[in-house]
Amino acid sequence: MDVHSIRKDFYILVNSDLVYLDNAASSLKPKPVIDMINFYNERLGVNVHRGVYRLSHEATELYEGAREKVAKLLNCRFEEVVFTRGTSSALNLVASSLGMQIIELGDEIITSELEHHSSMLPWQNVARKKNAKLVFVPLDEDKRITVENFKKVLSDKTKVVALNYISNAMGYITPIKEIIRLAHEKGAIVIVDSAQAAPHMPIDVKDLDCDFLAFSGHKMCGPTGIGVLYGKHHLLQTMEPVEFGGDMIDTVELSCATFKETPYKFETGTPIIGGAIGLGAAIDYINSIGYDFIMQQDNILRDYMLQEMKNINGITIYNPKTDTGIVSFNIDGVHPHDAATVFDQENVAIRAGHHCAQPLMRCLNQVATIRASTYFYNTKEDIDRFIQAIHKAKAFFDSFI
Amino acid sequence: MAYGNLETLYRQVIMDHYKNPRNKGLKGDESFYTVHIKNPTCGDDLTIQIKVEDGRITEIYQDGVGCSISMSSASVMSETVKGMKIEDAIKVIDNYVHMVKGEAFDENLDMGDAIVYQGVSQFPQRFKCATIAWNALSKAIEKHLNCPYHKDEE
Numbered sequence: 001m002d003v004h005s006i007r008k009d010f011y012i013l014v015n016s017d018l019v020y021l022d023n024a025a026s027s028l029k030p031k032p033v034i035d036m037i038n039f040y041n042e043r044l045g046v047n048v049h050r051g052v053y054r055l056s057h058e059a060t061e062l063y064e065g066a067r068e069k070v071a072k073l074l075n076c077r078f079e080e081v082v083f084t085r086g087t088s089s090a091l092n093l094v095a096s097s098l099g100m101q102i103i104e105l106g107d108e109i110i111t112s113e114l115e116h117h118s119s120m121l122p123w124q125n126v127a128r129k130k131n132a133k134l135v136f137v138p139l140d141e142d143k144r145i146t147v148e149n150f151k152k153v154l155s156d157k158t159k160v161v162a163l164n165y166i167s168n169a170m171g172y173i174t175p176i177k178e179i180i181r182l183a184h185e186k187g188a189i190v191i192v193d194s195a196q197a198a199p200h201m202p203i204d205v206k207d208l209d210c211d212f213l214a215f216s217g218h219k220m221c222g223p224t225g226i227g228v229l230y231g232k233h234h235l236l237q238t239m240e241p242v243e244f245g246g247d248m249i250d251t252v253e254l255s256c257a258t259f260k261e262t263p264y265k266f267e268t269g270t271p272i273i274g275g276a277i278g279l280g281a282a283i284d285y286i287n288s289i290g291y292d293f294i295m296q297q298d299n300i301l302r303d304y305m306l307q308e309m310k311n312i313n314g315i316t317i318y319n320p321k322t323d324t325g326i327v328s329f330n331i332d333g334v335h336p337h338d339a340a341t342v343f344d345q346e347n348v349a350i351r352a353g354h355h356c357a358q359p360l361m362r363c364l365n366q367v368a369t370i371r372a373s374t375y376f377y378n379t380k381e382d383i384d385r386f387i388q389a390i391h392k393a394k395a396f397f398d399s400f401i
Numbered sequence: 402m403a404y405g406n407l408e409t410l411y412r413q414v415i416m417d418h419y420k421n422p423r424n425k426g427l428k429g430d431e432s433f434y435t436v437h438i439k440n441p442t443c444g445d446d447l448t449i450q451i452k453v454e455d456g457r458i459t460e461i462y463q464d465g466v467g468c469s470i471s472m473s474s475a476s477v478m479s480e481t482v483k484g485m486k487i488e489d490a491i492k493v494i495d496n497y498v499h500m501v502k503g504e505a506f507d508e509n510l511d512m513g514d515a516i517v518y519q520g521v522s523q524f525p526q527r528f529k530c531a532t533i534a535w536n537a538l539s540k541a542i543e544k545h546l547n548c549p550y551h552k553d554e555e
Contacts, residue, residue, distance in 0.1 A: 335468035337443055337468040338411075344526070345407055353443060353444070397411075400413070400416035400417075400420070
């Protein structure tokens with residue numbers, strides 16, 4: 001694999017001097033994915049599942065074909081793949097359906113301060129409504145979730161465990177497989193937020209034995225507005241739909257209705273057809289790149305970035321032991337939003353903010369951090385420009401002292 | 402690269418107000434009108450307090466956390482409008498917002514140091530930072546106009 005030929009698939013990388021290091025927020029979209037979305041909109045553009053005409057049949061084939069691609073990617077059954085708007089709506093679906101059905105007074109729900117708000121808040125809401133208790137895995141000194149600390153909060157009262165696979169703010173890989181095994185010993189259900197994992201590492205839900213897992217298309221070269229909820233079939237079967245209307249029904253009477261089988265009972269209304277087809281193309285694209293190459297690139301770039309950053313005085317790195325290409329830091333004495341404006345002047349796109357992880361920011365005693373996050377199309381030259389931008393931001397704000 | 406643009410955004414005056422904020426710290430006096438504003442996307446968090454006597458802002462205090470643009474503009478704003486008649490302050494707020502948006506504004510209207518924020522118009526991403534304090538002032542004035550004799554309950 002040659003990065004420079006890969007970069008040709010991304011219009012913006014070829015036609016500008018952009019250094020894109022905000023991949024944890026959203027990845028760039030390659031031409032084959034855009035072409036596939038355009039193909040659907042231009043050549044098909046019709047609804048799925050109901051038309052008898054050929055175009056509708058072809059659109060349905062592509063839409064359901066995308067579900068098949070997701071099933072292969074995750075090593076699960078076709079019926080276990082529910083299309084959603086993204087990770088957030090997938091995680092919310094589990095909480096507002098299954099969560100509201102099974103959580104009772106006094107039950108405990110384990111989550112962590114390392115979570116993206118979308119992993120934690122749906123369960124905070126269930127806990128509040130059901131008078132259940134939200135329990136947080138104590139983070140270790142690096143702000144990491146460990147099996148050891150998970151054991152400290154796991155109990156007979158634990159009903160649900162909602163944790164991330166990779167932290168979006170710190171880039172740590174959670175030892176989720178062992179956590180799932182321990183949680184299952186207590187009969188708890190485990191929901192894995194894989195928004196950051198799916199783009200960067202292979203996921204085998206059979207091997208993990210997770211009950212639910214969610215990810216988004218737009219962080220893995222797909223379009224925005226499409227995501228996936230994987231759920232074990234028997235659990236999806238027991239879950240009630242939360243949205244009612246078109247396409248999800250079996251028989252409708254005036255006072256009652258029956259619903260389609262999983263996953264269709266959760267896909268109310270005209271589905272996200274173009275989005276799903278685009279995600280299918282993104283999965284093909286990722287497979288053509290290969291996770292081995294993606295992980296190798298992330299590691300090389302991470303090591304290089306950290307090595308270069310450690311040579312700079314006056315910056316604080318919050319996750320020097322990051323497992324992935326996500327690095328969180330601040331320039332001492334410079335607010336991250338001020339620094340971000342200098343990065344923008346250098347056409348280096350990074351994220352400055354709380355990364356939808358306010359509890360973690362409180363743990364770090366920071367209002368916000370700067371986050372740089374890599375993907376397979378980044379190069380060492382990108383990192384050099386990023387390092388230069390740090391120097392420029394430092395020099396610029398130092399001039400006011 | 403040329404940092405001309407950046408230097409129009411971060412002027413010496415701005416960084417001075419950021420590092421040495423004026424009228425900082427809040428008063429526990431209920432005759433003040435207090436407004437608290439947060440920008441949840443960036444974490445800026447600002448409270449301002451004004452005292453209005455005979456139609457003038459006689460005292461003003463501000464406190465909060467945020468970037469240099471938002472924090473310095475709260476300091477500059479407090480100095481600019483202190484002692485000003487309410488109707489003049491409203492004119493300055495309006496003029497300031499037009500200026501930082503890059504729209505036509507009255508260059509002859511005295512806005513004190515607030516004029517240095519003209520450079521923000523080239524950085525639309527920082528518009529919210531530059532206006533948070535002025536929005537808070539606007540809300541505080543609104544509170545006063547809606548209820549001129551009310552003791553503030555916040």
